[in-house]
Amino acid sequence: MSAAGRSTARSTPGLEVGLDWTTVFGSADYALSGYDFGMSTSGVPGGTCRAPLAQPSDVSVAATDLSEQLFSSSADPMASFTSAVATVAPSAAPPLPLAPPPPLVPLSSSTPIQPGLTPSEAAQSSFSLPHVEDVLPWVDANFFLSLHLRQQQFLTPFVHKPTFALDILHRRDKSDERFRAVLVSMISFTICQCPINEMVGHYTRDFLEKLFHSCLRASRAIQLHHQLSPNLDLAISTELDWISSQSMGTAGRPLADVLMADTRRLMYSLKLHLAEPREGMSFIDKELSRRVFWCAYTTDKTTSLDGSILGFHDLEGLPPLPIEADDEYMSSGGLASQPPNHTSFMVGVNVIHKIARIQSQATVYQRALLPGSGTIKAPHYQEVIAWLDEAFGELKEIERGLPAPLSLENGGTSGLEGAWKNSEGFAIQRANVITSLMGAQFQLLDLKAKVCPDGTTEAEREAIAKRAYETLSNIPIEHLAANGESMRGKVLRTILALLSSTADPSEMGSNVWDWWNMYSRVQFLQLIPDVASSAVGDGTGV
DSSP states (O other): OOHHHHHTSOOOTTOOOOSOTHHHHOSOOEEEOOOOOOOOTTSOTTSOOOOOOEEESOOOOOHHHHHHHHHOTTSOHHHHHHHHHHSOOOSSOOOOOOOOOOOOOOOOTTSOOOTTOOHHHHHHTTSOOOOHHHHSOHHHHHHHHHHHHHHGGGTOOOSOHHHHHHHHHTTGGGTOHHHHHHHHHHHHHHHHHSOGGGTTTTSOHHHHHHHHHHHHHHHHHHHHHTTTSOOHHHHHHHHHHHHHHGGGGGGGHHHHHHHHHHHHHHHHHTTTTSSOSSTTOOHHHHHHHHHHHHHHHHHHHHHHTTTOOOOOOGGGOOOOOOOSOOGGGEETTEEOOOOTTSOOHHHHHHHHHHHHHHHHHHHHHHHHTSTTTOSSOGGGHHHHHHHHHHHHHHHHHHHHTOOGGGOTTOOOSGGGTTTSTTHHHHHHHHHHHHHHHHHHHHHHHHHHHHHOTTSOOHHHHHHHHHHHHHHHTTSOHHHHHTTTHHHHHHHHHHHHHHHHTOSOGGGOOHHHHHHHHHHHHHHHTSOOOOGGGOTTTTTTOO
């Protein structure tokens, strides 16, 4: 197609392509497609949206060169993935966008059930499960998946990057519905987690919010359809949606509660809490299983700080922590040696899990001390006090053992550039580690105040918060915002903890104002979906 022909290609009214895809994909022909959400880059309805909505229709693939891109030890995995998806496309012209999937209607007693179908299967039989292209064009999906691997893989390492690149290359989502759910869940997760400035150059806020709900709805349809045939992909999709639903605040709580229950059911039914979930697992599958379980466990401990019911209990058993090795050193057959001078991103992930284990026991003690529980009486307070001393010591040991890219003593992130691979990812992890350590220390101080009511923890809280704020101030605000709703929640709990320890709330010190300003700056860079426009209806999705 000539340049002139490209400018007159079919497109949805009210939607213009603001990117010359010839510079991205070369001289291949493209067909334009996309949804008209009636928005503009200025946020004014009815304008144009500069969203990349081009799809390559026919691109030849050089297998040898692609293999070198994906598996060369000297290549950056993120660059390899981006290059791979940029050189591969369906051989046929992409279809016109389809309408969003119909709403999920609960099965009533009058609904006829076909012989041999369960009620759940009958409820799903009236519509076909959505494909990725039913939600957004494939090129746009690649944009969000690439962004996810660049930033969110350091927080939720649910895929093995080389394997994932091949799955994308061969469009596994077309034949594997549960893997398709993983992709759309990744997209909605990326939208609510990543800083908005990473996306608004291509999309408007209104477009992103609509896309968030469309992805959440599509993945939920697939999850419900396959709920009786679970696998690791279904667990990953459900867990990502559980975290994403929390970004909607209290209005999204019903959906979050349902997804938490589903995540817990999948973890235990797949036996991911065991060291060997099943016989014959490949090395990669076993490691991914541990990553997925521990991230769910950690999320559960974080949400329990707000009073949510604990979904994961240590007494049910815990698998070993994931191996601290980067994806490029892992294969189905085993593990290659991680270079001693190269810190794995999994070190930071495991630090968060170790902190969560301490928080888990602290939460159990806190709830046992609640009025009316009757689990722990005053004569047993010495047991709790002894455990508190051990817990504070463990947190100090974790802090002392932090590698240089994550150290709290690192004066800033400028020194990270060039010094460590994946410096952006380490900066995102570092912000998470700092706030998680502070949150755990505050939780232990809360427990200490219950068993030692005569003491005071105000000075300790002030010192902890001041040190954490000084360290976070040296990290770009975008890296804090990349931690999503979790960062907002941890900062807000810090503010509330400082206020609760102040005798007169009207006399707030500069420490509280500093944290409030940080909360405002982080919130400004994040997309907080409006549940009123949710495509999931009342939020339950069932």
